[in-house]
Amino acid sequence: MKTSPLCKQWLYVLFAIMIAQSVFAAEIAKVNRQSSYQLMTAENQAMQDDPNLNPALFWVMDGHSLWKEKTGNKNVSCASCHGDSGKKMSGVATQFPKILRGKLRTLEGQINQCRASQQDASALAYESKELLALTTFVASQSKGMPIAIQETPLNTKDLQQGKQFFNERMGQLNLSCAQCHQDRAGLKLGGSLIPQGHPTAYPIYRIEWQTMGSLQRRLRNCMSGVRAKQFEYGSTEMAQLELYLMWRARGMPLETPGVRP
Amino acid sequence: MMNLFKLHASSPNLTRRLYLSTLGILGLSTSFAPLSALAKKPEVIEAIAKIVGSNIPRDGRVKLVIPPLVESGNLVVLKVAIQSPMTTIDYVKAVHIISEANPSPNIFTAYFTPRSGRAELTTRVRLADSQRVWAIAQMSDGSYWQGYADTLVTLSACTEMI
Amino acid sequence: MSKTSRTGIIAPANAKKDSIIEIRAIAQHDMETGFRYTEDGKRIPRDIIRLFTCRYNNEEVFRADFYSGIGANPLIIFNTIAVASGTIECRWTGDDGYEAVNQVNITIS
Numbered sequence: 278m279k280t281s282p283l284c285k286q287w288l289y290v291l292f293a294i295m296i297a298q299s300v301f302a303a304e305i306a307k308v309n310r311q312s313s314y315q316l317m318t319a320e321n322q323a324m325q326d327d328p329n330l331n332p333a334l335f336w337v338m339d340g341h342s343l344w345k346e347k348t349g350n351k352n353v354s355c356a357s358c359h360g361d362s363g364k365k366m367s368g369v370a371t372q373f374p375k376i377l378r379g380k381l382r383t384l385e386g387q388i389n390q391c392r393a394s395q396q397d398a399s400a401l402a403y404e405s406k407e408l409l410a411l412t413t414f415v416a417s418q419s420k421g422m423p424i425a426i427q428e429t430p431l432n433t434k435d436l437q438q439g440k441q442f443f444n445e446r447m448g449q450l451n452l453s454c455a456q457c458h459q460d461r462a463g464l465k466l467g468g469s470l471i472p473q474g475h476p477t478a479y480p481i482y483r484i485e486w487q488t489m490g491s492l493q494r495r496l497r498n499c500m501s502g503v504r505a506k507q508f509e510y511g512s513t514e515m516a517q518l519e520l521y522l523m524w525r526a527r528g529m530p531l532e533t534p535g536v537r538p
Numbered sequence: 539m540m541n542l543f544k545l546h547a548s549s550p551n552l553t554r555r556l557y558l559s560t561l562g563i564l565g566l567s568t569s570f571a572p573l574s575a576l577a578k579k580p581e582v583i584e585a586i587a588k589i590v591g592s593n594i595p596r597d598g599r600v601k602l603v604i605p606p607l608v609e610s611g612n613l614v615v616l617k618v619a620i621q622s623p624m625t626t627i628d629y630v631k632a633v634h635i636i637s638e639a640n641p642s643p644n645i646f647t648a649y650f651t652p653r654s655g656r657a658e659l660t661t662r663v664r665l666a667d668s669q670r671v672w673a674i675a676q677m678s679d680g681s682y683w684q685g686y687a688d689t690l691v692t693l694s695a696c697t698e699m700i
Numbered sequence: 701m702s703k704t705s706r707t708g709i710i711a712p713a714n715a716k717k718d719s720i721i722e723i724r725a726i727a728q729h730d731m732e733t734g735f736r737y738t739e740d741g742k743r744i745p746r747d748i749i750r751l752f753t754c755r756y757n758n759e760e761v762f763r764a765d766f767y768s769g770i771g772a773n774p775l776i777i778f779n780t781i782a783v784a785s786g787t788i789e790c791r792w793t794g795d796d797g798y799e800a801v802n803q804v805n806i807t808i809s
Contacts, residue, residue, distance in 0.1 A: 320605065320615045329710045332773035335728040338706055468692035469609060484613045487772035488730065538609045613771040637769055641735045645769030653761045653781050655720035660777040663769050664733070 288450050288503075305459060305473060310529060313472035317538060321484070325536035333413060333482040333534030336406075336489045340414025343407055349398025355411075358395065363418050370416035371425040371531055374435075374520040381435045381516045385412050385491065403510035409489045413480045416533040424477070424531060426524040439521025442514065448505030469538075475526035476519070478535020485538065492519060578638060585643040589634050589674050590682045600633070600685030602673040604665075611665040611691040616645075620657040620675045620683070624650070630657035632676045639669035665691050705729055707802040709790050715782035717808045723754065723762075725790045726775040727800055733768040749774060749794035757786035766794075782808055 314322060324330045344355045344363055359365050373384040382390060388411050389400040401408035428436055443454045457466065458474035465471065479492040486494075493515050497507040508514045578586075586595075603617040622630045629652045635645040645664075650657050657675070665671070668690045675683045710724040727749060734746025746768060754762040761780045780788075789803040 318605065318609070329708070329724055329726070330775065332726070332728070332775075334708075335706050335773065484610045487612055635769075640769050641733075642768050644765075644767040646767055647765040648778070649763040651761050653756070653759075653783065654779055655781040656779045658779060659764075660775075662771040662775050664771050665769075 288452065305462065307528065310475065311473055312475055312477045312529060312532065313537065314478065314532060316470045316472055321536055321538060325532065331482065331534065331536060333489060333536065336410045336413045337417050337534060340410035343411050344414055349392060349396030351395065351397045353396055363414060366415045366418040368419055368422055370419040370533065371422050374516050374523065376431045381513065381520065383516050383519055384416060386511060386516065388412060404491060404494055409480055409491065412491065413489060413534050416480065416531070419531045420533055421530050423528050424523055424526050426520065426527050428524060432520060435517045435520050436524055439517035442518045443521055448500065448503035450503040452503045474522065475529055476522050477526055477529050478532035478537065480533065481535040481537045483537050582636060582638050582643045585636050586674065593682050595674055595682035595684040597684060599683045600673050600675050602671060602685045602687040604671060604687040604689045606689055608665065608689055608691045611667065613662050614665050615660065616663045617660045618658065618673045622657050624652060624654055624657060626652040629678050630675050631678050634674045636672040636674065637665065637669060638671065639667045641666060665689065667691055703797050704800045707790065707792060707800045709788065709802050709804045711788055711804050711806060714807050714809060717782060719782050720779050721782050722777060722779055723788065724775065724777045725752065726773060727792045728773055731770060731772045731774060735768065747795045749792050749798065751793045752776060753791045755789045756780060757784060782806065784808055
């Protein structure tokens, strides 16, 4: 596998600094938490805030169309149960991932679960236009609402596992998420500011992708960045890591659909 | 370990070139185009010649605005404004935006009319690398005017492997 | 890329006669540049919007040629003089038979 030389260079620098100091992976105080929105340029912030400039709005519209479309062997639409406007989904995205019928589900996973059980329709592939559109549509109904994940007896095992993933070193570059996004958030890596990594705006229109993408896609990017084996889309590990990240961002307002560089 | 640190820290241009040539197989521009106006690539000279023919574009009247520092070249806001009364006898017929370092020099051409009111527009473009971008305006009286903007495009630290 | 897609036109619904108004036009389109390669080294063919036109009461008031350098989901913001009440129509055409049309009405006072 070819290594990105620029990435490797900066991570060696980081490594060298880390050896020179002792590092405590402490959590970021609630009051110091910051959405990566704050790190964007004025142009990108305007792109997120202005519905006329935010390309993600197309996906919201696509999602709304799919929401009302009858599908599957049962020939019913999401709207048949949940209402045409989607307003009943207000608050839903702030509670995912959550344990339902004993299984930890992400929002994408729940949409597919609903399709299978209520519509008798096939699952939508991760990162497909349809799944992104539906997820964006549902999540955008919670725009502005605080992320509502709490640690409960039901989710604590998955939450702790997610926390472990966040704090353990991975990949050929042997770095953990925490080492960049907790200990070095706000410092620079190769010309970009390191964000704290709160998933407050997903799914996002990422400028680098020139299209909408999920949190799982973004996490896979990070994992390949440290040359680690990427978690699979829809896997339990992904859901656990997502759960921890959302819990870490609890109370922060949801910005979906967001724009990120 | 410290030696490694020094070696890598002292040659950012070299590692940047290595990185760019790795991206070369992805079809992006492999040449690190210097920002001086002297060294235009042949395709760029040809593209401009196609626009102006034997005329020489004059400097002025054309204002091209691009953020001087861009994190991702994938979507860059570009504004162009050309001074003109925009009357039926004196207006801007067209403006051509030419990139010095993209795989293909033409980015877009906009055609105004006396009904435009202002010879201005904003759009979002792709820039493959740090470079100079030209705006060449063609007036109704047959004259050509030009303006340019330089921008630095920083590459993301970790690119995606799907 | 499908043969048509969503588009949006943002322009004022009302304007004073002969004032200069701003029109924003955006289309949902990946704008595949033709310079990208698949993992096995195959070039992904170009698939972009090539032409954008704006007609005001059926008269062309603005036109633009797009090339690969235009970003995905292209947005263009331009001006026109509010000469009369009527319809502002925008049309996008491109590779692979792509075509999209959208319009808004304007009332002049």
